[in-house]
Amino acid sequence: MFQPNMFENHHNLLDTSHRTSENNFDMLKDDDHDSKSGTDIMEAASGDDQDPNQHPNKKKRYHRHTQHQIQEMEAFFKECPHPDDKQRKELGRRLSLEPLQVKFWFQNKRTQMKAQHERFDNTQLRNENEKLRAENIRYKEALANATCPNCGGPAAIGEMSFDEQQLRIENARLREEIDRISGIAAKYVGKPTLSYPDASSHGPSRSLDLPMANFSQQQGMVGELFGANDLLRSTAGPTEAEKPIIIELAVTAMEELIRMAQVGEPLWVPTSDNSSHEILSEEEYLRSFPRGIGPKLMGLKSEASRESVVVIMNHMTLVEILMDVNQWSNVFCGIVSRAMTLEVLSTGVAGNYNGALQVMTAEYQVPSPLVPTRENYFVRYCKQQADGTWVVVDVSLDSLRSSSISRCRRRPSGCLIQELPNGYSKVTWIEHVEVDNGAVHDIYKALVNSGLAFGAKRWVATLDRQSERLASAMASNIPAGDVGVITTPEGRKSMLKLAERMVLSFCSGVGASTAHTWTSLSGSGGDDVRVMTRKSIDDPGRPPGIVLSAATSFWLPVEPKQVFNFLRDENSRSEWDILSNCGLVQEIAHIANGRDPGNCVSLLRVNSANSSQSNMLILQESSSDSTGSYVIYAPVDIGAMNVALSGGDPDYVALLPSGFAILPDGPGHYEGGVLNGGTGGSLLTVAFQILVDSVPTSKLSLGSVATVNSLIKCTVERIKGAVASNMSKTMGIL
Template structure:
């Protein structure tokens, strides 16, 4: 800690004056070698001080994009009258200063925590000196009360106070406090989450009949009045377990194969001996932990997690659908502190070969004394009489800590028990490693989406983005349209049962999934019969190389049959984050075919440590001009197609170090095509065969081109 403090003090010497960087042209003024007169004093190096306007402009740009690329630095330097290298040095200095501020803040937190622990230790010592004998009430002799026993008594008293406080929520539903309910009186003095142990999937009277499609989430109803006090107690105990899971180190957590903390199950059972009950037969435990600093205010993060629509939108690649069945508490003091809601959700991987994971759970949000927020989920499977349930959610969620300058530190814990025997073999390594559903994917997605949101709210737009975008409103409209395109693609590409698609059998291939739906009253889709085709396969090429190939407009003609070999030109480019692959583009296809001449394509590419997407959709030129002028993008009809790229599991790089995605790639290809503009028309087998051939031909082209480029 002293080493970190001294380093922070050194970094803390960086002030605004450090933005004075040496001018590139002036570095040549000083003589060198034999040309320098030994009697002549060396010239004093001259420095260039930025003007107030230059600093203000770069400060504003930094808030939106801390890592500008070469093009952005060049455009910004031209606007401000600076060399690109000067801009580069300024941003480097600024990032160093921000890092130093974060380190000073973390040191202050560690110091405060140290003082807190010292004070708590003194209180324990005083409590031990004043301890009384539990039998006679007299002073306790040395050895009659252990330090652990005293600690547990204080902890139990704190938990009892918290349950009494939360019982007020249940009182308004059942008309009496928790302690007066006979079926809960034996649980009030317990620290466990022991509410779903022996009755997993066996109780009745809480949900409706399962519909004919087998859709579990649609058949689940809200809890009964008698169950709500039990849910409250379960949520309180789950919150305690989440905090301990998030803050504990070894031996509870051990380093995993992909730089993610992995749970030591034996130590977990010793630490939480009762939990939510023993693991049901046939289920496999899967637990992981990950932390990151994200560019979003802690209050906004809490709002996203507690609003089911925002949560589903931000994590659209993971949450295929979700809904809130009942809100038991909206929180206190105008925020989500104490909010409690019963929810259902379906979690997915972007592939039809990976079954979704359905959960019925309670979500509880709480602000702690130190200002940290925590949001925890825990399954309510004991309230759902379904022996077919294949996933149970133990206390999972995140801790959110406020940092300076609108940043937040997030510690995420994922802990589930799942039956994944129906999982396709090619996806088993990536799922078992935690890259598919684990904490690393949640945190990586959150980090990328926070950067995207910051980009959409940017007011300082680089000149390069404005080649066809006429206003900041047009930029926001284009990003909003791309967001809807990505959400639509993610919803339809997985194995979710949320969409009203019908699987067709006459596809001619078991590898390609072909489905159809009728679009009539949706303004965001063209009316008529829409055909969707999707397939997943393994390719022995690293994910980054596949991603770079698919997102590059210069290589598009090598795989895109619909572009008909035409020249593809990028008309607009909006950066979405630090990685140059995170961007929204507007492409023009200049095809020799007159029917496809000057076709526009909206494309968004995004990547993080756990996977990548390249999603695109043809757009009408007239409608797109309205969007670029700041018009409403919700009425632009889109049929998104694209690719989802996942690593095939942890791999070993050339240096013998474990690295995500250093092996092969799992590539999912999906198309949506309007085969008839009349919604009442019948689908012909010829249309199915055409789409099936299209996707097969695209896959063959991608395999050939990527392998050739990587040779």
């Protein structure tokens, strides 16, 4: 359990702890006067006015400020709404007012501003509530009037068009959203909550109850990529009563993480792959930490690992990345599908993050729609130790919410960061979770159950690769003379920024995130193809219209490194890339992104006999580390690319990324710093984003879905055939 003195060395976590009794007394006095409003200030009677024979009900004197006084105090209020005693005296002296008059005016002004803000917030809530109600009614009417496209009669569920199925799902989502916002409005506005009956009798919005007509007997749903109900944002921040508990929990978690990072066997057991990877002995952990942060949750499997790495990154840069939710989710985009900070309890010491404490929520993924994401509600605490080492620790807060049922609990996890010479840092990373892996697809179970899919090895490998990428982006001494090397700083910066956006878009749409819902298009044999849709209207980085995202994952009997080299090689692209129409692909520019020659950003030209595809450009980034590889690409307009390479804004280059994520099929052995699968095989995810209609308001036809389904299946068959052919050549069977 927590000890009362745990927080003695962490007193700087909450700024409120520095308030003096005098400040608290002033705050109470402010509250007493906050009920006054306006600029007419009632003065207390002076000593001369306090006549004991005066009638007690006689009204007191009022003082009305001059226009000049009001203007001066208004200007001062904009700069400092809470003046101290010295400022009030100085302002009163300058305006011929008593300090108490100045104090009352500022109190009333603050009350007035607060009331205005509350009225604005209430208006916003009412407008949002009414908008959702109108949308809900419109969708219900659309469903009620739905007709069969063939016979014109009432439509059965299985006969609905692709968009009509989406309306049904969106209707259920809006119903939940209306109930939530109506509850908020009732709290602030005073109106009773609204509750709409479910338009469907088939259960909640996330149940798989909508069969897709003419496509599959398997049931599924279609969600909007980056547009479905965002469960992360519905998580409320901590209450005032929970904050002291969170602080003690964070301090306890940090103490545990530091101990776990510093001890070796028998707590940590080295793996048999001759790497620095270690796994936790659960029995020894229970003996070493008998109380910890609480007992193990029933039905969950313990998963813990430790890994160390030296990275080309300054230790303070790394701390900033970990404590900035946007930078953190971008650097680890292959692992973190979504993340947000709910509340910052402490910003730490001025100038750095020493003592910073923030409540967060995040969703962790494997790049495949076949592996469920892991969602955590947790606190992140950053502290610099006496020896200069920085520690960043996460620990779940699910236990504070008795109503929540967690599939994954994060025990003290995080990293120790040690400063090294020449801007390098040594990072010791620990991942310790309790999780339910029951919903993982069979082909991924060996990888996930081994702890490699979400473990410390994957985090440090990603960090190492991204540190090399950052160093490459900042390099200035690029040798000229190599054909295709971009040496201009503007061109390199634009091309790398464009590639980064492409990778982020790919990673955010390839996993099984709760932000979008996949629909399976094949139900009998073979590999399932999952699809989702989104509509792009005003995003300059994406072409306007309806975009269909399709993905499938399957096993290949080839080591991951061989698959990676095959897919990134422009000379073998015609063997699988249908969109290039078997044209000759040539690399015309590249930027190296690390020690591995396969880690680079390339610009490819497709010389095709098809006039519509002639001289088409393809932006491609390939990256590989010891836990997985990516080959991600997107067609780009030649004119827009030339503008970007000349120093123009790359955000206006429209991208629809497609590509591959390659993982080992389980724990295996290391060869040349690369992890090969347990059986020597690979898990390959293929994903496409394709514009199927340039008009965002048009309906998505099932024919478009069929085309994309055929495209991705044909690509898979081509890859399987090419891999089998290469294996035969390797074995000498021609």
